[in-house]
Amino acid sequence: MKYDQIKSSLFIKNRKKFMAAMQPKSIAVFNSNDIYPIGADSTLPFEQHRDLFYLSGADQEETILVLFPDALSKKHREILFVRETNAHIAVWEGEKLTKEKATEVSGIETVYWLQDFDKVLFDLMTEADTIYFNTNEHYRQAVETQTREDRFIIDCKQKFPAHKVAKSNPILQKIRGVKEPEEIELMQTACNITDKGFRRVLSFTKPGVWEYEIEAELLHEFIRNRSKGFAYSPIIASGNNANVLHYVENNQQCKSGDLILMDTAAEYANYSSDLTRTIPVNGKFTSRQKEVYEAVLRVKNEVTKMLVPGTIWADYHVECGKLMTSELLGLGLLDKADVQNENKDWPAYKKYFMHGTSHHIGLNTHDYGELKKPMEANMVFTVEPGIYIPEEKMGIRIEDDVVIQEKGEPFNLMANIPIEVEEIEELMNK
Numbered sequence: 234m235k236y237d238q239i240k241s242s243l244f245i246k247n248r249k250k251f252m253a254a255m256q257p258k259s260i261a262v263f264n265s266n267d268i269y270p271i272g273a274d275s276t277l278p279f280e281q282h283r284d285l286f287y288l289s290g291a292d293q294e295e296t297i298l299v300l301f302p303d304a305l306s307k308k309h310r311e312i313l314f315v316r317e318t319n320a321h322i323a324v325w326e327g328e329k330l331t332k333e334k335a336t337e338v339s340g341i342e343t344v345y346w347l348q349d350f351d352k353v354l355f356d357l358m359t360e361a362d363t364i365y366f367n368t369n370e371h372y373r374q375a376v377e378t379q380t381r382e383d384r385f386i387i388d389c390k391q392k393f394p395a396h397k398v399a400k401s402n403p404i405l406q407k408i409r410g411v412k413e414p415e416e417i418e419l420m421q422t423a424c425n426i427t428d429k430g431f432r433r434v435l436s437f438t439k440p441g442v443w444e445y446e447i448e449a450e451l452l453h454e455f456i457r458n459r460s461k462g463f464a465y466s467p468i469i470a471s472g473n474n475a476n477v478l479h480y481v482e483n484n485q486q487c488k489s490g491d492l493i494l495m496d497t498a499a500e501y502a503n504y505s506s507d508l509t510r511t512i513p514v515n516g517k518f519t520s521r522q523k524e525v526y527e528a529v530l531r532v533k534n535e536v537t538k539m540l541v542p543g544t545i546w547a548d549y550h551v552e553c554g555k556l557m558t559s560e561l562l563g564l565g566l567l568d569k570a571d572v573q574n575e576n577k578d579w580p581a582y583k584k585y586f587m588h589g590t591s592h593h594i595g596l597n598t599h600d601y602g603e604l605k606k607p608m609e610a611n612m613v614f615t616v617e618p619g620i621y622i623p624e625e626k627m628g629i630r631i632e633d634d635v636v637i638q639e640k641g642e643p644f645n646l647m648a649n650i651p652i653e654v655e656e657i658e659e660l661m662n663k
Contacts, residue, residue, distance in 0.1 A: 234292055235459045236502035241340035243415040244290040247408070248311060251288060252302045254404045259303070260357055261365035261401055262389075263288060264381045265296040278461075282382070283596040284367055284405055286503055289313055289339040293330050295347055301357055308343045309357060317346040358393050367401040373599050410593055410602025412611045416504065417636055417646075420595065420613060423464065423501035424634060424646040427508050430454040430499060431650055435660045440489035440514050444469040447495070448483050455499040464505035465598045468496035471514065475628025476621045478588060489515040492522055494628050505598040507615050508647060509632035516661035522627065523654055525620055528560040529629050530652065532618040536590055537635060540616070540643045544608045546591070553590040557618060558582045566622065585620050594634055610639045613646075 255261060266282045281292045289298050295316040304310045313336075318329035332344040345353060358364070366386045369376055390398075412420070430451040437450050447469050455462050470480040471487040475494035487493055491514050498506040511526060513519075518526060536553045558581065561567040567581050575581040591614040593602030602612060614637070619630030631652065635643035651657050 234502075235456075235461060237459070238338065239290055239419070239502060240415065241290060241338060243413060244288060244338075245340040246413060248288050248300060250408045251401075251404055252300055252310075254408070255300070255302060255365065256363050256399060257303060258361055259363035259365060259399060260299065260301040260361040261367070262354070262385065263298040263300075263367050263401070264385050265291075265294055267381045268294050269378075281503065283503065284401070284409075287405075287409060287596055289341065291315065291330065291335060291339055292503070296330075297347065297350055298341075299354070299357070301361065303360070304357060305360055309353075311341045312343045312345060312353065313339055313341045314345050314347045314350045314353075317348060355392075358396065361396065363397040363399050364389065364393065365399045365401045365404075367405075370400070370402040370406075371597075371599070371601065372604065406601045406603050409595060409600065410612055411609055412595060412613055412636070416595065417611070417613065419502050419504040420506060420634065421646050423460070423499050423504050423506035424508075424650070426455055426458040426460050426499040426501060427497075427506045428647070428650045429458060430497070431495075431508065431510060432660065434495070435512065435651065435657065436663065438487065438493065438512065438514060438661065439516070440487065442487050442514075444471055444474075444483040444485050444487065444493075447487075447493070448497070451497050458499070460499040460501050462500070464498050464500040464507065468494065468509075470494045470496075470628065473623065473626040473628075475511070475630075476623045476626075478621075487514045490519070492518075492627060492629065494630055496630065496632065503596055505594055505596070505600070506646070507594050507598055507617075507632060507634055508650065509617055509619075509630045510650070510652065510657075511629045511631065512657055512661065517658055518654055521625070522629075525564060525622070525627065526629050526631075526654060528564055529618055529620050529631050532556050532560055533616055533631050533633070536618065537616050537633070537645070538642050540591070540608065540614055540635060540637050541641075542608055542610055542637060542639065545606075546604045546608070550590055553618065554580055554582050554586075557586050557620075561585055561620070564620075566620075585622060586618060587621070588617075588619070590618055591615050608637055610637050612637045614643075 263285045269277045297314040299312040315330045335344045433454045466481045469483045471493045472491040474480045494511045496509040498508040571581040593600040617632035621628040633647040635645050
């Protein structure tokens with residue numbers, strides 16, 4: 234891995250939290266992701282299942298974690314199974330986890346080779362009444378591919394039909410949503426790398442550059458700072474492309490007078506950052522562009538103050554909508570009749586601001602976290618209002634990542650990243 238090794242104490246804490254929420258005489262199993270084929274002998278780059286990484290730190294394919302707090306043998310209360318390595322694998326694929334290294338990374342003393350998994354699991358299941366399956370229940374999930382986890386669940390139900398079944402996801406939603414200090418530090422590193430990339434493209438961008446050239450500049454800066462690259466598919470949308478919310482083609486030339494909406498950020502150690510900035514191609518906002526930009530910035534600054542312990546996510550979005558409505562009235566995009574006659578299920582402001590304002594962020598860009606319960610300290614959220622005006626060929630979004638504090642306003646992990654009109658213009662015209 235490119236990143237510095239994370240101390241195993243983080244993963245030890247995470248496992249303790251998970252096991253404390255398990256039912257008596259229950260066992261939980263977590264599988265790594267598959268390596269997905271492209272065709273012939275080609276594959277996509279491996280990405281570890283974030284739940285397995287969260288609980289073990291093991292960042293390698295063909296890995297299984299077993300948690301069994303009530304196991305009769307103490308050594309079987311935490312077990313990590315890894316693919317057996319040898320000299321041949323080392324030559325062709327590089328270094329893999331040895332048992333000793335797996336213990337160092339995870340803090341798990343009992344490490345077996347993967348080939349022993351079926352035998353060990355059968356033995357442990359004779360002691361257990363319940364098995365926790367790790368299903369994907371994220372509110373935005375849209376998975377069509379059968380995963381390694383899915384195959385394990387099917388196989389396990391056939392082999393152990395008399396066991397009760399429980400879900401890992403509710404536990405993970407709760408504990409992964411509240412970050413440990415070490416996790417916030419890793420996310421700060423990702424944000425700092427993103428800052429370097431953004432400053433680089435501020436000095437690079439000028440009329441005539443292509444969106445993909447900006448993408449290349451960002452990727453260069455991210456990787457040279459020990460990131461794998463983008464935390465999610467980069468959006469570099471100039472002109473009217475900014476009105477396509479998930480524009481990822483990045484294949485158009487940037488023209489003087491247009492804005493560029495850049496929703497691009499680095500990952501670090503599998504932790505995401507999520508930044509959006511909107512800048513003028515020629516280094517100078519027009520008066521109208523500045524007017525709309527500062528309206529979005531005011532909304533962002535005001536709604537950020539609402540991210541405090543006790544806030545309910547759904548209520549927060551309603552309040553965000555009220556602030557945006559006020560700004561759209563001021564910009565002349567809505568009038569009082571639009572608001573008075575609006576459909577309460579799709580308020581008038583949605584014509585120009587149609588997405589949500591915040592989501593959890595962490596090991597996933599759209600991370601786990603309880604959304605129907607009050608917000609808590611050390612939850613990390615994005616704040617990303619936008620105004621999209623196709624008729625003016627303008628789309629502006631501004632986004633930061635913030636940490637909820639016990640008291641007061643949240644801490645902005647992106648506080649050092651240029652955001653004010655004057656600072657952006659100054660850096661672009663140096």
